[in-house]
Amino acid sequence: MKQGKRLSPAVIMFSALMLECMAAAYNARAAEEPPVPDFTRGGRPDESHDWTLGPTGARGWMYGRNGQTADARQILVTAVAAGSPADGSLRADDVILGVDGRPFAADARKGFAQAVTAAEAGSGALRLVRWRAGPSTALPPPLESSGAAGRAGPSTALRAGQTTNVELKLPVLGAYSATAPYDCPKSKKIFEQGCAFIARQGLPRADIPMDLNALALLASGNKAYHPRLADYARKAAASLHPGVWTWYYGHGVLFLAEYVLATGDQSLLGELRRTAREATLGQSAVGTWGHEFYVRPSGNLNGYGCMNLPGSMVTLALVVAREAGVKDPDVDRAIAKSAKFLRYYVDKGAIPYGDHAPWPGHEDNGKCSVAAVLFDLLGDGEAAGYFARMGLAGYDERERGHTGNFYNMLWALPGVARCGPRAAGAYVRETSWYYDLARGWQGNFEYQGSPIGEEEHHKYTGWDCTGAYLLSYALPLRSLYLTGKRPCAVAPLDRRAVAEVIAAGRDYFAASGKNGVTYAGRATAQLLAGLSSWSPAVRKRSAQTLGEREGDIVPALLKQLAGPDRYGRYGACEALGCLGPRADAAAPQLRALLRDPDPWLECLACNALVRLGPEARQASVNDLLALAARQNPDDPRGMVNRAVAAALFDPNPDLRRPGILQHALAGVDRPLLYPAMARLLQNDDALARYGLTPYLSQLDDRDLAALLPAMVRAVEQLAPSDEMFGDGIRLAGLDLLTRRHIREGMALCVSLLEPDRWGEGRRIPQCLKFLLRYGTHAREVLPQLRDVSRGLAPGLARQFREPLDKAMADIEACTETPTLVALKDLVAPASARGAAAQVPRQPKP
Numbered sequence: 001m002k003q004g005k006r007l008s009p010a011v012i013m014f015s016a017l018m019l020e021c022m023a024a025a026y027n028a029r030a031a032e033e034p035p036v037p038d039f040t041r042g043g044r045p046d047e048s049h050d051w052t053l054g055p056t057g058a059r060g061w062m063y064g065r066n067g068q069t070a071d072a073r074q075i076l077v078t079a080v081a082a083g084s085p086a087d088g089s090l091r092a093d094d095v096i097l098g099v100d101g102r103p104f105a106a107d108a109r110k111g112f113a114q115a116v117t118a119a120e121a122g123s124g125a126l127r128l129v130r131w132r133a134g135p136s137t138a139l140p141p142p143l144e145s146s147g148a149a150g151r152a153g154p155s156t157a158l159r160a161g162q163t164t165n166v167e168l169k170l171p172v173l174g175a176y177s178a179t180a181p182y183d184c185p186k187s188k189k190i191f192e193q194g195c196a197f198i199a200r201q202g203l204p205r206a207d208i209p210m211d212l213n214a215l216a217l218l219a220s221g222n223k224a225y226h227p228r229l230a231d232y233a234r235k236a237a238a239s240l241h242p243g244v245w246t247w248y249y250g251h252g253v254l255f256l257a258e259y260v261l262a263t264g265d266q267s268l269l270g271e272l273r274r275t276a277r278e279a280t281l282g283q284s285a286v287g288t289w290g291h292e293f294y295v296r297p298s299g300n301l302n303g304y305g306c307m308n309l310p311g312s313m314v315t316l317a318l319v320v321a322r323e324a325g326v327k328d329p330d331v332d333r334a335i336a337k338s339a340k341f342l343r344y345y346v347d348k349g350a351i352p353y354g355d356h357a358p359w360p361g362h363e364d365n366g367k368c369s370v371a372a373v374l375f376d377l378l379g380d381g382e383a384a385g386y387f388a389r390m391g392l393a394g395y396d397e398r399e400r401g402h403t404g405n406f407y408n409m410l411w412a413l414p415g416v417a418r419c420g421p422r423a424a425g426a427y428v429r430e431t432s433w434y435y436d437l438a439r440g441w442q443g444n445f446e447y448q449g450s451p452i453g454e455e456e457h458h459k460y461t462g463w464d465c466t467g468a469y470l471l472s473y474a475l476p477l478r479s480l481y482l483t484g485k486r487p488c489a490v491a492p493l494d495r496r497a498v499a500e501v502i503a504a505g506r507d508y509f510a511a512s513g514k515n516g517v518t519y520a521g522r523a524t525a526q527l528l529a530g531l532s533s534w535s536p537a538v539r540k541r542s543a544q545t546l547g548e549r550e551g552d553i554v555p556a557l558l559k560q561l562a563g564p565d566r567y568g569r570y571g572a573c574e575a576l577g578c579l580g581p582r583a584d585a586a587a588p589q590l591r592a593l594l595r596d597p598d599p600w601l602e603c604l605a606c607n608a609l610v611r612l613g614p615e616a617r618q619a620s621v622n623d624l625l626a627l628a629a630r631q632n633p634d635d636p637r638g639m640v641n642r643a644v645a646a647a648l649f650d651p652n653p654d655l656r657r658p659g660i661l662q663h664a665l666a667g668v669d670r671p672l673l674y675p676a677m678a679r680l681l682q683n684d685d686a687l688a689r690y691g692l693t694p695y696l697s698q699l700d701d702r703d704l705a706a707l708l709p710a711m712v713r714a715v716e717q718l719a720p721s722d723e724m725f726g727d728g729i730r731l732a733g734l735d736l737l738t739r740r741h742i743r744e745g746m747a748l749c750v751s752l753l754e755p756d757r758w759g760e761g762r763r764i765p766q767c768l769k770f771l772l773r774y775g776t777h778a779r780e781v782l783p784q785l786r787d788v789s790r791g792l793a794p795g796l797a798r799q800f801r802e803p804l805d806k807a808m809a810d811i812e813a814c815t816e817t818p819t820l821v822a823l824k825d826l827v828a829p830a831s832a833r834g835a836a837a838q839v840p841r842q843p844k845p
Helices: 016-030 108-121 144-150 185-201 208-219 223-239 246-263 266-280 308-323 329-343 367-377 381-397 406-419 421-438 466-473 495-504 524-530 536-546 554-561 566-595 599-609 614-619 621-629 639-648 670-680 686-690 701-716 723-739 744-751 760-790 794-813 823-833
Strands: 058-061 075-080 095-099 125-133 161-169
Touching: 075 108, 095 108, 108 125, 108 421, 185 208, 185 223, 185 466, 208 223, 208 246, 208 466, 223 246, 223 266, 246 266, 246 308, 266 308, 266 329, 308 329, 308 367, 329 367, 367 381, 367 406, 381 406, 381 421, 381 495, 406 421, 406 466, 421 466, 421 495, 524 536, 536 566, 554 566, 566 599, 566 614, 566 621, 599 621, 599 639, 614 621, 621 639, 621 670, 639 670, 639 686, 670 701, 686 723, 701 723, 701 744, 701 823, 723 744, 723 760, 744 760, 760 794
Parallel strands: none
Antiparallel strands: 058 075, 075 095, 095 125, 125 161
16 A cells, blocks of 8 residues: 555446456457467566465466466466575476476466475475476477467467476475364464564564564564564554554554553553554544545545445454553444444445445455454454355455455455354365465565456555465464454354355356356256355345346245245345346335335345336336435435435446436426435435436426425535545536526535545536636625635645636626525425425434
8 A cells, every 4th residue: 555645436336237247348358368378389478477486486477367367377487586495496487387297287376386285295395397498499298188278379489498397395384284274283384484584584664564474473472572573563653643544554553452462561552542542533424434544524534435444454453452451432432333334234245345335246355354353353243253254255256356465365364264263274275275375485475466357456566465474374373362362252163054155155256267157057946046145145146147047037036035034035136136127027026125124125126126127117216216215214324225326316327227217307206206306415425416416407496496405405515425426416516506596506616615625626627617607796705715725735726726816817807797596585485385305314423
């Protein structure tokens, strides 16, 4: 995380259907990609990264496509460390063609890693098939079993070279136990080697990798490390101040808290109190954190909105700080608000990037796994167990993450282990190849990027990830709260339950590497059973695949929808939506769900109704409007209203068809429309409000009279969350007010300038443009405009002082004097008729 750099807003709006489209795009593009390079015939690597080749001391490049290396059959050696096991046997530009005398018949990366694991469990001998360019004209024999990699790369020129079997000698560590890292001698040796590496390298600076390295040394329980850890604790505390990003507080406060708990060093308790309290200052009114610690007086995050990854880590750090002796009601409130926010996603999906719909996979950047640790420490066994199972089922999704997979790997096993040693062992069996490939020959771990094409932006390239990995191997010691010092709130899973969770992670990413849904190979009966899975990802994937099947399964789905099983009802509702118009006969049952006491089922029904045929969609409008106007105490943040907004008003809610009203309000029942729109204009989520923007231009005087009070409140007050979309409805409302020369719009034009808030580059020119519509009347706000101009920070002054000065000059020179309309004069007629929508204000978060 480089301080001060904002992420692109485009990454925020992740959704299930976006993931579908990504997979489809990848598959469509695959046919256009160049063939897999053959390095023995002149092939060349692309610009993507190489990987650590385990404890050999070598690094190598392998072909990757669509987030996998399944098509790779060769490894191009890019570097060999002096003195390492590979030194003398491999050198840069060598090509590894196979292991144990045979060419790679499948993914070369996994095949190489599995050979390393086998060598460390046996004699230590790692036997490689090496091709080396040289004076010989002999070419390697055709790799008949190598599949796609046998195809030549962009260049098919023959290269002189020789194929040889070579043997590397690796230290013998033994095999992973069935409950690794618990009761596992190999895991113990890896942990000790890694700690020795960290001790040799030292902790030269205070940053995220060093916080984790220090935590690993602390987890060892070795008191010989305590003096250097005390020095680092002071360095870490001094590095934390509100000018740094939230990410640093999550890691730094966590280390300080664990340090005080593990060592009893009370001299750092004051710094822990300070940094923990400072961390609470960055929390929004709805319980979230963003990049920076600045929170506006309104309770909004500065920037484009919240990010659940740093927020969940800060919350975890505060919980451990409280255990370490920090007694502060603000800390207690911050923990409670954040936990309430994150807990919403239980049984719905993975925790997403921000204040968005649940992520459709099992894991997203490690957020489910860190939530498992967090809720375990809070004593919430239900939430901790759910998120731990999601982490366990996410074994095949760990390489993918926004800007990289660093946090997926950091939190994986600490979260999974909340389900017990059997669960941890099952996870290790699925992923040990990755861990053994990532471990360097000196016991260290460097960042291993994902195969090209999966949001790998090289943000973590060069990071020392030793501590990040070692915390998993430290779990058996139970020396930190992070690694299980306190008895777990989750009952350990038995063998059958572990197998069921592992099965939930199967079949999504194809073994062929084509990154597509392979649920297509499942029988219809198996897919119908998947609709009742505990896993939201299995339910969704089963529903999507059923939507592609021929045959009438609506009766079976309706039977499941009427059943007592909550998960089965969720899955059936999703499947009906995936059938689209083929499920029109189920429209009455779906509309009935809009009055169900379960808010999540109401959300799923909204999502399904929008996908039906035109007549069924239109028939649901009144029911959806009534739902939008309803206030449900079990849904205080209006999540159901968000689903209604997408179904009715969103111009493109599922990337396939527009909202049901499709920008047209003609014929819509006004007594239902007004309270629905008024409540949506006050929804917590800026995107829900934004969906109404295309409709504002269609409002006549009668509509405006009913809706203006709610609209003006939406213009005045930035939505509590999803701030990146916050200006959409505000500027659209301001556009409407100023076109009609409503007097109150002038002051709003000035108040919305907000040059110190994210998005000012688009917002300020729009506000100035709108203000000029008032002609000579705008002169009354010139003093406020001058104050804004004088108060601009130096960087903003260079960008905005000239436009502000020009706008003021244009106002001074203007001669037009349009007739102003007072807001109350527009609203009064509707109030007299009783038509104005009287909507209770949403309770404060």
